């Protein structure tokens with residue numbers, strides 16, 4: 620029997636040991652692309668039985684050249700970088716890991732929100748520079764009784780809600796597809812998007828990146844937000860129009876933004892850089908030692924299942 624080969628298009632992890640360990644059990648060899656270009660990825664993927672993907676774009680043209688591939692498995696939750704229709708048409712199953720970092724991302728969203736509202740990075744930087752002064756950090760408003768709008772009410776924001784409530788925030792959400800029973804159980808109010816935008820003191824974004832959510836936050840939306848409101852984005856960068864966000868911050872429409880994701884990652888310069896009221900983290904909301912181990916193990920286990928003729932646990936459905 621021919622040796623099983625698993626290509627890795629790209630990885631941001633310190634190592635791939637957990638994935639390698641799972642795949643060694645079915646005798647599969649892991650081959651990592653030297654750089655995330657189509658050419659280098661095809662170098663390891665064209666004759667591979669499976670492909671593990673992090674952020675690299677896997678296009679229809681690349682999929683056409685992957686003659687042996689039976690599964691493309693994403694190290695993560697969002698699968699917007701893989702052409703799912705092309706893969707499905709080629710008989711390749713696409714999988715993701717939908718449930719490995721809910722604690723981490725919901726903690727991160729709350730940490731970003733609290734840091735922004737309490738102006739922690741700004742006041743810490745000043746204190747380190749010997750500026751032990753209060754006037755620069757005013758005003759800071761009390762959290763209790765203010766409104767947090769959650770855009771999307773999937774797995775992650777369902778964990779943000781109780782954390783926010785423990786800070787006495789009123790939590791509302793816009794999610795056109797979530798059943799009412801889920802909201803009732805969480806004690807979270809359903810509102811329309813426009814209502815959420817107008818009533819929230821803080822907005823935390825948790826939608827998948829879809830054609831309908833691309834630039835969902837744009838100049839029009841920023842104009843409708845409460846003066847002094849802030850946004851937190853731990854979902855996907857392109858959900859926010861960054862040029863419009865920079866303009867809204869310049870115009871003082873928004874008091875701040877905290878972003879774990881940007882339109883282009885890694886960014887090559889941004890109008891959001893260097894601002895006291897913008898907190899940036901480098902797409903690390905998902906990360907903890909434990910989450911990373913779970914992610915790699917679950918992702919590679921679906922590859923092992925499919926290559927052994929079994930059904931995957933986490934197939935991505937089209938549409």
Ligand SMILES: NC(=O)c1ccc[n+]([C@@H]2O[C@H](COP(=O)([O-])OP(=O)(O)OC[C@H]3O[C@@H](n4cnc5c(N)ncnc54)[C@H](O)[C@@H]3O)[C@@H](O)[C@H]2O)c1
Nearest residue numbers: 696697771772773774775794796825826827853854904905
């Ligand atoms: N920053 C990170 O490290 C990181 C880690 C994990 C996930 N994410 C991102 O976080 C986001 C949320 O993840 P999740 O696990 O909660 O997702 P999920 O799949 O559990 O839920 C997504 C929710 O979005 C809703 N939705 C779909 N279209 C919508 C729209 N137009 N408006 C409002 N809601 C809409 C769906 O009904 C669903 O309830 C995803 O974009 C994912 O890619 C980021």
